[in-house]
Amino acid sequence: MMDLCGFSSPRSDCFPAGLRVLVVDDDPTWLKILEKMLKKCNYEVTTCNLAREALDLLRERKDRFDIVISDVNMPDMDGFKLLEQVGLEMDLPVIMMSVDGETRRVMKGVQHGACDYLLKPIRMKELRNIWQHVLRKRIHEVRDIEVEEIYTMRNVTEQQSDDGKKKRKDTSANKNDDSSSSKKSRVVWTVDLHQKFVKAVNQIGLDKVGPKKVLDLMGVTWLTRENVASHLQKYRLYLSRLQMENELKATLGGIKSSNIYSKDHSSTNVCLQNPLSQTSITMQQKIVTNESYKNLNQKDDSKICEENMNGIISGPTKTKKALLGDVKDPMKSNTSRLSFGHSLPKIEVQSWQEEKSHFQADKPRVASIEPSYGNTKSQGIERVTKVESTAALFSVQPQLTYRHAFEHNLFGDVAGPSYRLWEDELNCFPSQGFSDPPYADYGYHGSQELIADVPYHSLNFDSDYTSDSLEYPVIDQGLFIA
């Protein structure tokens, strides 16, 4: 087992004690109460009644705190915003809290990366254990590094930073660290990241995009232009493919039936079903790429998107929030559903040991899964550091990928699905299944697993999660769909 004291946790000597907690709440009363309670836990407490202030504090010295506890409702800045910023900039575990336990909000919190969500009134017993999140994160970090080491053992030489180019400044937060020597971790384009990307692209305009501009706009320090370029390339491919499908559909007789690519694997084939489109598209792809890309440009793509979305999403396409809306739109295309009707595949938790050996064997870093959907040869879910591949369910299957993008989410490594904050889309959640989500009342309180032998375990969670056929929303990851 790991030597828990091994990782350079600041003050690892007496670990849980002295945990540096930043509490953010606009209500001074709560602030006081929390402070008191936290101090009773032997934590080192800093309070703050303004989110912005908190952010400043955090930015000032990002290594000054171990964990943040923040209220959700605050006048100066939405708690979620804060959460997001923190996740982005320093990657500290953040616990959210609020009085209401409204499912949506909790979910939103979790989706935004909260590692826990506490309901007020908060009691001691809920605070006593918050250090686990810090620990969990550390474990993850260590593991990530090990994994990377193993994974990239070979390409050691690497580019020596020859001249004084602007080197990425790398927030130690982002495990992008290339410390020690030789690791160039691959960028994982999480939904989150991709969102930023698309947002930037849209802002610039398809006609004027370039990796550089996008990179700048995205403001993700550790990304490189190459990263973006690569992604952009793929994105363009995606767009043109998208457009071609559109054209095809149009050609084939304006049947704008939404269900064309419906998931019914075996069902009576709809006249437009894939075989044709598939092939012809692939065949043409190369040729058309450029052209169509340009066309796409000229057509107002929001239109296109609308077309695509018609019927897939219930209700009219919302145009509010243009940016974000547009962002996801293209991805919405007929290639996916908003929700799908299978229960979440089962995740079998592996122990650290097992997993590790997996890596060493250079075996697929994939948890055992039980895909419940059709034809897929997909692996369904990954719960490990890198996402190697997403199921190639182009036409039909939505995918759930569990990415480490959610490192610090509530469930530790068995993260939530990687759908992400499509702000307005929470509507799309199949409400029935969620009346009693695991998030709300599940807690880590009292869980000992961390210090036990199976750090990555999510005991109860698992059963909770899988037992019922909760349906999960699928956010199209367009791009991630091959």
Add this chain to the structure above:
DNA sequence: TTCCGAATAT
């Protein structure tokens, strides 16, 4: 020189 993007490599 820096940036692009297609092609190609991993």
Add this chain to the structure above:
DNA sequence: AATATTCGGA
């Protein structure tokens, strides 16, 4: 499949 790297050309 997803991302990185290369390389000829603006």
